[in-house]
Amino acid sequence: MTGTVFDIKEFAVFDGPGIRTTVFMKGCPLRCRWCHNPEGLSPAPQLMVSTAACVHCGACSRVCRHPDKCIACGECVAACRYGYRKIAGKRWDAEELAKRLMKGREFFEDGGGVTFSGGEPLMQWPFVREVIRHMPGIHTAIETSGYAPDDVFDEMRKTVSLVMMDWKVSDPEAFRFWTGANQEPVRRHMEALCAGETPFIVRMPVIPGVNDRKEHFETLANMTAGARSLMRVELLPYQKAAGAKYAMVDMDYRPGFDESPAPRMFPEVFEERGIQVRQFR
């Protein structure tokens, strides 16, 4: 079985406990307006160009055989002497990927492991499940939007060691506006996590003017208060560099909100309810 991966990051310090390697699975059903990994959206391999650094020497155009529509053949990648071009998205065989990840096994022994992120890793769940099957004894974590079919989400909960799930926008209408998707399954899956046994962390991307409101924090706090398996809530403030990679995949970044103010944070909402909260910079 094969899957498409757009990056493997060793020593990913923000993706769970201990020393971890994070696998970024390509493809996502959501279109969050603040997404900082645009190369993770499309499920297909695609060309990425460091347009800002490009000196326009023309070497890539000279070798290009598909000027009308890029097929990510990669010939221009070799032609660029500066290394400014690459193909995002590599097909991996599940067993091969597991082998590659298991090389770090001795580093994982002190609480670390492998994290699957994306994109939305549940979009390629059968592949992810297969990779996990080939890594017995390894602590596995998943970073998900929670947007997936119920049976996939349920199976995932029973398979991985730790779930890290986003809670993006509380209001269903607003959720659809900012992410392009239906919130219903996401809410259902959050409730399932709260009621279940699998350790989980909720991550809140906090976007200025979008969801930096106290009611939003309170909605999540009320949902999760008393959840036995909840380890903590993590607050991820919006980074202004989020738009940096859009030009590289030939997309426009149109966030639709004012990026400049620092998002407001309400960690006390969780603290008051005895929920551990961690704020990222």
Added chain:
Amino acid sequence: MTEELKTLQWNGWHHAFRRKAEESAAAAWRKPGMDDRRRTARRMSAALEAEQPVMFPGEIIAFTRTVTAMPMIFSREEWEAIRKNHYIHELGNVSNLSPDYGRVIRSGLLALRERAETLCPGQPVTEEIDAVLGLTARYAAAAREAGLTDLARVLERVPAYGAETFREALQSLRILHYALWYEGNYHNTLGRFDQYMMPWLERDLAEGRETRESAYELVKAFFLACNRDSDLYPGMQQGDNGQSLMLGGMTPDGRDGYNLLSDMCLEACGELKLIDPKINLRVNRDTPPEIFEKGTRLTRLGLGFPQYANDDIVIPALEDLGYAAEDARNYAVAACWEFIIPGRGMEIPNIGALSFAQVTDRTIRAHLAECRDMEELKAYLARAIRADVLDQMAERKNLYVIPSPFLSLFFDGCLESGRDISEGCVYNNWGFHGTGLAPAADMLAAVEKTVLSGDIPAERLIAAMDADFEGEEVLRETLRHDCPKMGNDDGAAPYAAWLLHTFAESVKDLRNERGGRVRAGTGSAMYYITHAAALGATADGREAGVPLPANYAPSLNIRLNGPLSLIRDFTVPDLKEAINGGPLTVEFSESVFSQEDAVKKVAQLVRMFIRKGGHQIQLNTVNREKLLDAQRHPENYRNLIVRVWGWSGYFTELDKCYQDHIIRRAELSV
């Protein structure tokens, strides 16, 4: 108190007192018939007599250098004549040693003077001792005059007499260290400070003379003093002053030496955030995670230290080379990373350097076309490495080192035997650095995959290299990104292991003219600049002009998989064979440390390198944007500290080629 001193010192309050000695001063010692030892002593005593005591307001640990430069002991003609007949290492002075400060601080200079007089009356060293004590007496008077009674009392006792308190011991160390520079010795390291100073601290704490807090203030004052004159002691670059200090590690009798003072030193460095002393930390597979975490907190500050050394590897490797067990256990480092023995080694650990990259490139160009397989290429390469090493040894004959009677007091047996330290000591081994190991391994991996597999003719590869890959971009890309790379855990490490082993085997039977051995290493010193300049494009897809990595580190033009692959690959070679030292160097982006638990994770990573048999590791925290901005606006970044090769310095004080290299390394940061 130290805070005010730090501000004054940082602003160069004492620079107003600085002046240069006249060249004519040399008339006092450049006399026909005056031998080199006497000249050294006369020069040192003249310099110390010319010194004016400088008393900082609220001074705690005194002694400030004001005479910035002194003419050397020989005239130019005399020196040229000596050079004609001798091999001269670097500037010609004794350098890069680890003196046994403890013995001199304990006995005091007067007792040593008496012993010298008994053994051989009128030795040059007595002149030097008298000059040191003369200046100390003037400092004591100045302290009294300034109303610094405690300081005056200390200066009236040390270094004339054996120190009795921690403060006296620190002041004595300061004066002795200061005097060593004045004798002309350079890269005067500080050795196992926490070991030789601990007895005084322990006694003061037990007898209530100091509290932990008051003793900590003294440590800070001493560290501060190490930064006072260090801008006058540059090596290759500003900051390359050799003031390394070793903490922790096994004691000569086999105990764990990490103590309260080790802890205080780590804490003091973190608080002062200055480039000196440069902290090294000895660890082993059983060192508790907390100690790695303390070290990592310094790394997070961007100080470029501590540098860790692994007792599990270094001690047995030194024993294998013939060091006695108690000496091997007592190792410290030279200015950068070379393992040396305090008070017993007159070693020259940087006398030569093998450029793995050059010798591999040369062999590929000359012989690849005729090789049917890797074994044949390796055979040529092994011969080339051996020949390179022999050539360097042949040039290093009839060594002359400027004598150092005062420094000799700090070394075992010198006073008794009358042999100056410049002529040798218990250990007289030499060391060869090994630069560009990773690029060399990458070259071998690349030719194996492309040429020896039959895919590409050797002639085509060589022609592409000669053309700097002009018109062969696809080949270059294949070489650079589709072939195994040392550090990516994809098959290049065995080549590095073979290269290092071959280097170690090539020096194994060599003996220098002092009977010492030759040690192979993985360090680069400044050679990563010069060795790279001598190379054209190479078979690993590296274009001409791309620098070589510093020390034991991956090539600079590759995409790295990450620190796990890096550590796995760099612990494949048998590093006991590379015991001249040279650290794995890893760059971390500042952002890695934005969460508190990152300290624990980075510490785990270091610990894993140690547990997997790494010999030495050094981590940097960098911010590429900040470095670029510092190049544009140096005035805003006066205190930006970076690790250069084996030492930390201020970024804005470096030559541009070293700045650029650091920026390039930052691009590979985790």
